[in-house]
Amino acid sequence: MTRKVYVKVNASFSPDGVVLPRSFYWTDGHLYKIDSITDARMAASKKVGGCGMRYTISVNGRDSYIFREDDRWFVEEKETSC
Amino acid sequence: MNNFFASVECTRNPSIKDKPVAVCGSVEDRHGIVLAKNYIAKAYGVKTGDTVWQAKMKCPDIVIADPHYELYMKYSKMARKIYSEYTDKIEPFGIDECWLDVTSCKDTDGDGKTIADILRERIKYELGLTISVGVSFNKIFAKLGSDMKKPDAVTVIPEDSFKEKIWDLPADSLLGVGRRTSNTLKFLGIDTIGQLAKCPDEVLKRKMGIVGTRLKMYANGLDTSDVTQSDYVYPVKSIGCGLTFREDIQNNRDAAVAISKLCEDFGSRLRELKKVAKGISLFVRDNNLNWKEWQTSLPYPTSVPKTIADEATKLFISKYKWEKPVRTITVRVIRLISEDEPFQISFFDNVQSEIKNEKLDSTMELLKNRFGDRIIHPASFMNMGYMPDGMTFSALPAGGNQHV
Numbered sequence: 001m002t003r004k005v006y007v008k009v010n011a012s013f014s015p016d017g018v019v020l021p022r023s024f025y026w027t028d029g030h031l032y033k034i035d036s037i038t039d040a041r042m043a044a045s046k047k048v049g050g051c052g053m054r055y056t057i058s059v060n061g062r063d064s065y066i067f068r069e070d071d072r073w074f075v076e077e078k079e080t081s082c
Numbered sequence: 083m084n085n086f087f088a089s090v091e092c093t094r095n096p097s098i099k100d101k102p103v104a105v106c107g108s109v110e111d112r113h114g115i116v117l118a119k120n121y122i123a124k125a126y127g128v129k130t131g132d133t134v135w136q137a138k139m140k141c142p143d144i145v146i147a148d149p150h151y152e153l154y155m156k157y158s159k160m161a162r163k164i165y166s167e168y169t170d171k172i173e174p175f176g177i178d179e180c181w182l183d184v185t186s187c188k189d190t191d192g193d194g195k196t197i198a199d200i201l202r203e204r205i206k207y208e209l210g211l212t213i214s215v216g217v218s219f220n221k222i223f224a225k226l227g228s229d230m231k232k233p234d235a236v237t238v239i240p241e242d243s244f245k246e247k248i249w250d251l252p253a254d255s256l257l258g259v260g261r262r263t264s265n266t267l268k269f270l271g272i273d274t275i276g277q278l279a280k281c282p283d284e285v286l287k288r289k290m291g292i293v294g295t296r297l298k299m300y301a302n303g304l305d306t307s308d309v310t311q312s313d314y315v316y317p318v319k320s321i322g323c324g325l326t327f328r329e330d331i332q333n334n335r336d337a338a339v340a341i342s343k344l345c346e347d348f349g350s351r352l353r354e355l356k357k358v359a360k361g362i363s364l365f366v367r368d369n370n371l372n373w374k375e376w377q378t379s380l381p382y383p384t385s386v387p388k389t390i391a392d393e394a395t396k397l398f399i400s401k402y403k404w405e406k407p408v409r410t411i412t413v414r415v416i417r418l419i420s421e422d423e424p425f426q427i428s429f430f431d432n433v434q435s436e437i438k439n440e441k442l443d444s445t446m447e448l449l450k451n452r453f454g455d456r457i458i459h460p461a462s463f464m465n466m467g468y469m470p471d472g473m474t475f476s477a478l479p480a481g482g483n484q485h486v
Contacts, residue, residue: 044210049094051160051209 001079004048009066009073021055021066021073032059034066043067047076083161083205084212084233086178087118090157091147093210102126102144106134112326112409117149121233154178157209162312164204168197172312173221179228181221183309194218198236206234220305223248225257244303249276256300263297266290275301320363321351324412328469330369331408338395339462343469344413345391349443352385352415356422359383359415362390364397368406376401377416383425388439390415 008025020040023033036058043054045067052069067074083089092099102123107113114134126141137144158177165172168191171183184197191197194217205213212234216227219241226248227237239247253275254264270289272278279301286294299305323344331337341364352358360383367373378397384390394413402408427433449458 042208044093044206044208046210047096049096049210051093 002047003077003079004045004050004074005077006072006074007066019053019068021057021068024066024073024075034059035061038063045074045076048074050074083157083178084214085118085120085124086157086211087149087154088120088123088147089211090150090154092120094150094153098145098147102128102141103147104128104132104134104137104144105147105149106137107149109134111328157211160209161205161211161213164201164208166312168201170312171309173310173314175225179225181224181309195236195238202234202236218244220303221307221309222257222300222305223303226251226255229255241303245276245279249274249279249301251275253278253301256297258293258297258300263290263293318355318357318418320414320416320418321348321355321359322363322412322414323347324365324410325469326367326410327408331411334395334399336466337398337402337408337411338391339466340411340469341394341398341413342387342391342460343463343466344411345387345394347387348390348415349385349387349440350447352418353421353444353447355418356420357418358385358421358423359390360417360419361415362394362397363414363416364394364401365410365412365414366398366402366408367410369409370406371409372406373410374401379417382427382431382436383419383423384436385421386436386439387443389436 005027007027009021010023011019011021013019020037021034023031025031034057037055038058039054039056041054042052044051045054045065050067050069052067055066055068057064057066065076087105088103091105092103099120100122102120102125104116104119104123106116116128116130116132116134116137118130119128119137123137123141123144126144128137128140128144132140134146137146154177162172162174162180165180165182168187169182169184173181175181182197184191184194187197191200198215198217202213202215205211214228214232214234215236216224216230216239217236218224218227218239223239223244227239230237230251251274253259253267253272254261256275256278259267266289267273267278270281270285272281278298281298283295283298286298290297323346325340325344327340331340348359359380361377361379363375363377365373365375376397378393380389380393390413398411446458
């Protein structure tokens with residue numbers, strides 16, 4: 001089961017209009033730094049729904065997606081059952 | 083785009099994508115019919131236009147989703163943005179269909195089939211929706227092709243072999259052949275597109291007028307209409323406002339007030355377009371869903387809502403026979419001309435009253451623009467129980483202690 005989680009993001013805005021996420025706050029308030037962005041393209045999220053600019057990011061050595069949908073950012077959270 | 087409204091709901095909420103889904107209007111506002119359904123619901127026999135309870139009878143587990151028109155507009159715009167990367171000739175046909183002229187893209191992006199496949203893949207990847215594309219040498223056959231294979235498919239109808247490909251299809255699969263036209267064609271013994279294509283002109287013309295010969299041209303692949311430029315602005319030919327009432331209307335008095343309410347915004351909308359109307363059209367549907375439409379000329383071209391409403395009410399009272407209560411009324415102003423166009427007034431027209439009403443309407447518009455839509459309204463609009471929420475007033479606007 002995967003959940004759509006909207007997150008607070010720190011982003012950079014270049015003079016030519018390119019927006020790149022730099023770090024984001026998880027729901028528990030922890031700040032995660034984005035180490036690198038390897039891809040950015042328009043895409044739909046098949047797991048949680050919605051579409052927008054999808055950034056492939058690396059955080060603590062793990063690849064993940066973060067989406068910019070209109071003016072909001074979301075990630076696909078994988079729910080693990082205990 | 084396939085099952086557009088339902089597909090958007092499924093892509094927005096993937097947990098329902100493997101269930102039967104129908105997008106339905108509000109039951110409370112008496113719009114409780116199926117607006118769109120996905121293929122799973124379709125397999126249960128759910129049809130567009132079914133009432134919610136009919137859909138639930140056919141498919142008890144169906145997921146009923148509320149419509150989100152802003153979201154559909156957003157997806158529609160995003161799709162058109164993708165199309166615009168290939169051509170500037172994009173002609174919308176409703177919210178979820180477009181004609182694209184890609185003739186000039188052959189050297190850069192490939193032929194029609196190649197571009198269709200690229201678009202199909204991109205829409206699926208970027209928006210999470212599927213499309214069906216028809217590729218052909220004219221708009222009529224492109225539309226026909228898009229309906230031939232669904233979902234997520236491309237159908238090519240080539241110029242040199244279209245007869246083999248489509249002439250055996252039923253005549254009503256052609257754009258422009260609705261239920262009534264299809265019945266007329268059947269009466270003439272025409273069941274297929276091929277039979278329509280070969281039918282003598284005089285037979286079609288006698289029975290169907292110019293429409294018949296035009297359909298024959300379509301069947302023979304002779305539609306020559308161009309795909310309009312994306313930035314083409316269609317001239318406004320009419321403005322309308324209609325409503326299905328919360329409760330059926332039972333008498334002329336309530337109908338007159340409802341008509342006044344429907345005509346309320348015509349003044350500002352016509353002034354914005356710098357137009358005046360020469361006529362009105364009135365559509366009335368009773369609670370048995372039977373409908374009638376009438377038209378009449380206005381005594382003189384006008385943009386004054388009161389004059390328009392008075393004439394529409396006169397038309398209603400003279401034509402509606404009250405065999406059934408009224409469920410829906412739509413008023414349209416038609417035959418619009420420029421407000422600068424001179425016209426002859428009659429000796430007997432009350433010009434002073436018209437000028438007064440025009441000033442009153444402009445002043446009310448000014449107040450609404452400054453203080454909101456509910457700041458002023460005719461007293462007759464109070465306590466209209468048959469109007470949906472937000473369209474009636476239960477108390478007078480607040481008094482002088484408000485500061486804006």
